Amino acid sequence: MAYEKKIPVDLDCPLRLTMSLIESKWKSCILDELRSGAPMRPSEIHRCLPEAAPRVLDIQLKEMTEDGLVAKTIHPELPPRSEYRITELGLSLIPIIDAMLKWGEDHFDIFEKKYGR
Amino acid sequence: MAYEKKIPVDLDCPLRLTMSLIESKWKSCILDELRSGAPMRPSEIHRCLPEAAPRVLDIQLKEMTEDGLVAKTIHPELPPRSEYRITELGLSLIPIIDAMLKWGEDHFDIFEKKYGR
DNA sequence: TCCATACCCGAATAATTTTTCGGTACTTGC
DNA sequence: GCAAGTACCGAAAAATTATTCGGGTATGGA
Numbered sequence: 001m002a003y004e005k006k007i008p009v010d011l012d013c014p015l016r017l018t019m020s021l022i023e024s025k026w027k028s029c030i031l032d033e034l035r036s037g038a039p040m041r042p043s044e045i046h047r048c049l050p051e052a053a054p055r056v057l058d059i060q061l062k063e064m065t066e067d068g069l070v071a072k073t074i075h076p077e078l079p080p081r082s083e084y085r086i087t088e089l090g091l092s093l094i095p096i097i098d099a100m101l102k103w104g105e106d107h108f109d110i111f112e113k114k115y116g117r
Numbered sequence: 118m119a120y121e122k123k124i125p126v127d128l129d130c131p132l133r134l135t136m137s138l139i140e141s142k143w144k145s146c147i148l149d150e151l152r153s154g155a156p157m158r159p160s161e162i163h164r165c166l167p168e169a170a171p172r173v174l175d176i177q178l179k180e181m182t183e184d185g186l187v188a189k190t191i192h193p194e195l196p197p198r199s200e201y202r203i204t205e206l207g208l209s210l211i212p213i214i215d216a217m218l219k220w221g222e223d224h225f226d227i228f229e230k231k232y233g234r
Numbered sequence: 235t236c237c238a239t240a241c242c243c244g245a246a247t248a249a250t251t252t253t254t255c256g257g258t259a260c261t262t263g264c
Numbered sequence: 265g266c267a268a269g270t271a272c273c274g275a276a277a278a279a280t281t282a283t284t285c286g287g288g289t290a291t292g293g294a
Binding site for chain 2: 008009011012013014015016017018019022023025028029032051067068089092093095096097099100101102103104105107108110111112114115116
């Protein structure tokens with residue numbers, strides 16, 4: 001119940017497939033953080049998204065790794081150092097993330113008036 | 118608990134704002150159904166998305182109406198006839214829907230292999 | 235040694251979303 | 265009359281997701 005999505009992805013329709021990969025609360029934000037291609041350590045991602053519970057970021061990073069959107073490297077050092085970086089597949093979603101980012105910026109005032117405060 | 122989203126939209130970040138408008142299970146599909154601009158009656162939408170529980174379509178259509186993505190017309194006839202049509206604001210999301218649709222088509226085989234059957 | 239940090243994970247709980255079920259109301263066709 | 269279609273909604277249940285809590289391991293600094 002607590003640490004993995006029940007249905008990995010929705011194969012019934014291409015639109016829902018794409019949605020199901022990124023609709024979890026923080027996945028689109030994680031992709032946005034990793035967009036430059038530079039690797040990030042888990043603690044760094046936690047700090048960049050302080051609103052998110054660390055546990056859920058771990059879980060979503062794990063799912064995104066399984067889905068192939070990001071890749072994890074564990075450096076065999078002590079203390080162990082982990083890094084996540086965006087994959088080719090993940091990069092191919094960036095235009096969509098960008099379009100949503102821009103849409104949100106362009107229409108923010110509408111919803112700020114409607115639901116703000 | 119059963120008939121309205123707790124948080125209408127997420128104003129904290131433009132990306133999450135856009136996501137929060139369309140991430141409910143069937144909203145992106147509803148936008149896709151209405152994309153042509155032609156009005157659709159509720160029962161028609163139910164028939165086009167038979168996987169969705171009729172109740173949840175009603176709820177999501179209501180939320181999308183409040184958010185301004187679709188508009189509802191009730192014709193004062195007997196029996197009453199209702200119609201939903203996409204608004205300008207909803208239309209401005211179609212490029213994003215399209216991009217997700219195309220991405221899903223382009224990468225379907227990857228996930229079909231991985232999670233299919 | 236004690237404390238902070240980093241990394242990871244299980245389990246319980248809370249919150250939210252989706253679904254099912256049932257009910258109201260009206261009209262048309264049989 | 266009565267089944268079927270349309271439209272709508274409340275309430276409860278089921279399913280899913282997000283969060284909190286605590287534990288475990290390991291290092292480095294004071």
